Amino acid sequence: MQGGVIACILILSFVSPCLCLNKWNFVLEANESTYHNVINYEAKGDAKSDNSNAFLSAWKKACEAEGKQTLVIPNGKVFMVKNLELNGPCKASSIHIQILGKIVAPSMDQWGSDKTHLIAISKVNSLTIDGGGQIEGNGQTWWEKCNKNCPRPRLVQFRFCNDLSVSSLHMSNSPGAHISINNCENAKFFNMNINAPGDSPNTDAYDISSSKNVVFEDSTLAIGDDCIAVNAGSSFIYANRLKCGPGHGISIGSLGKNNAHETVEEVHVKDCTFIGTKNGARIKTWEGGSGYVRKISYENIKLENTRNPILIDQHYSTKNPNNGVTSLEISDVTFKGFKGTSADEKAITLNCSSNGCFNIKLDQINIVSSNPQKKAQASCSNAHGIVGQVIPDVPCMLK
Ligand SMILES: *[C@@H]1O[C@H](CO)[C@@H](O)[C@H](O)[C@H]1NC(C)=O
Numbered sequence: 001m002q003g004g005v006i007a008c009i010l011i012l013s014f015v016s017p018c019l020c021l022n023k024w025n026f027v028l029e030a031n032e033s034t035y036h037n038v039i040n041y042e043a044k045g046d047a048k049s050d051n052s053n054a055f056l057s058a059w060k061k062a063c064e065a066e067g068k069q070t071l072v073i074p075n076g077k078v079f080m081v082k083n084l085e086l087n088g089p090c091k092a093s094s095i096h097i098q099i100l101g102k103i104v105a106p107s108m109d110q111w112g113s114d115k116t117h118l119i120a121i122s123k124v125n126s127l128t129i130d131g132g133g134q135i136e137g138n139g140q141t142w143w144e145k146c147n148k149n150c151p152r153p154r155l156v157q158f159r160f161c162n163d164l165s166v167s168s169l170h171m172s173n174s175p176g177a178h179i180s181i182n183n184c185e186n187a188k189f190f191n192m193n194i195n196a197p198g199d200s201p202n203t204d205a206y207d208i209s210s211s212k213n214v215v216f217e218d219s220t221l222a223i224g225d226d227c228i229a230v231n232a233g234s235s236f237i238y239a240n241r242l243k244c245g246p247g248h249g250i251s252i253g254s255l256g257k258n259n260a261h262e263t264v265e266e267v268h269v270k271d272c273t274f275i276g277t278k279n280g281a282r283i284k285t286w287e288g289g290s291g292y293v294r295k296i297s298y299e300n301i302k303l304e305n306t307r308n309p310i311l312i313d314q315h316y317s318t319k320n321p322n323n324g325v326t327s328l329e330i331s332d333v334t335f336k337g338f339k340g341t342s343a344d345e346k347a348i349t350l351n352c353s354s355n356g357c358f359n360i361k362l363d364q365i366n367i368v369s370s371n372p373q374k375k376a377q378a379s380c381s382n383a384h385g386i387v388g389q390v391i392p393d394v395p396c397m398l399k
């Protein structure tokens with residue numbers, strides 16, 4: 001018996017060592033996960049045909065099977081999809097989407113009627129997406145024709161996804177925001193490369209709302225709007241080792257639009273670089289809003305020619321700035337370890353509403369203007385807190 005097995009292995013290795021290895025690999029892989037390659041569901045990957053139905057069929061198979069399931073988007077092909085909705089809840093204990101190839105959006109004139117997103121993933125838990133592939137949004141076909149009041153789709157939207165991991169992907173040229181995260185808990189985004197032209201409108205890298213425990217790490221974000229916009233209902237949000245620029249910095253808000261009651265707390269940004277961005281560390285709230293922004297820190301931040309490196313703006317309303325109107329309560333905000341250059345004199349601006357901001361801490365800050373004609377300065381309004389070692393001087397902080 002044993003001799004027979006050995007003989008068989010010997011013969012197999014002699015005839016085809018590769019076959020033997022492949023078989024062995026296949027057995028191991030198949031045992032731990034079931035693979036669904038979109039090609040086997042009639043995806044063409046020729047850059048022109050719409051592959052949405054093939055992706056949906058492969059997704060349904062993966063989602064409805066038990067155990068660990070893997071959806072494979074193979075290398076060397078370009079898959080056009082339209083308004084793809086990958087919905088859970090799934091039976092699978094976890095799903096892995098391997099994006100090895102390229103997914104592209106149609107041009108603006110080929111979109112269907114729903115213009116909210118290219119891909120929306122909803123109610124899927126324990127989802128991992130990676131693979132080194134790309135999602136390209138063809139945003140240049142939108143930006144000029146469809147500007148201010150014309151809603152442009154997001155590239156990828158996650159809704160109600162807990163235990164999410166997204167890494168090692170290249171996302172580019174979204175018509176609107178690249179990734180939006182709503183109502184998710186325990187999500188991690190790392191080794192991401194997101195890029196669109198610096199002047200492309202509202203192309204945030206990440207928009208986040210109503211979510212908790214979300215981590216962004218080790219990524220390069222070069223886009224036309226916020227690198228991260230932390231919006232209402234978000235807490236325990238961490239950003240580490242991000243390179244941001246061009247873009248509008250890492251922003252909290254805007255919050256309190258149309259007198260809304262909104263809250264954000266525990267946002268911690270550390271070891272990030274802002275290169276040529278319009279803002280650096282920014283908190284923006286509208287007049288008339290209520291709620292709070294608290295327990296925020298920006299630490300160890302490198303600046304290169306950054307406009308508004310440190311900015312609290314509680315008069316974020318373009319129409320009628322009114323210093324008498326209150327806004328959200330801002331408290332316990334630390335800006336520590338900022339080093340580098342601001343694009344002009346506005347290095348630190350703490351423009352709080354009439355109810356004031358409290359416990360604002362500034363320490364170990366050294367910001368000089370990269371424009372020799374404009375000396376870096378600090379200005380404040382109704383800001384209360386503590387100033388440690390800070391260049392430029394901040395005489396305007398209240399006790
Ligand atoms: C393969 O799956 C079976 C059944 O689930 C399990 O008992 C076995 O330990 C697995 N083998 C490996 C190598 O993972």
Ligand SMILES: *[C@@H]1O[C@H](CO)[C@@H](O)[C@H](O)[C@H]1NC(C)=O
Binds near residue numbers: 321
């Ligand atoms: C605060 O914002 C208002 C409205 O934009 C502006 O008029 C005022 O000069 C700002 N104050 C500071 C200290 O920047």
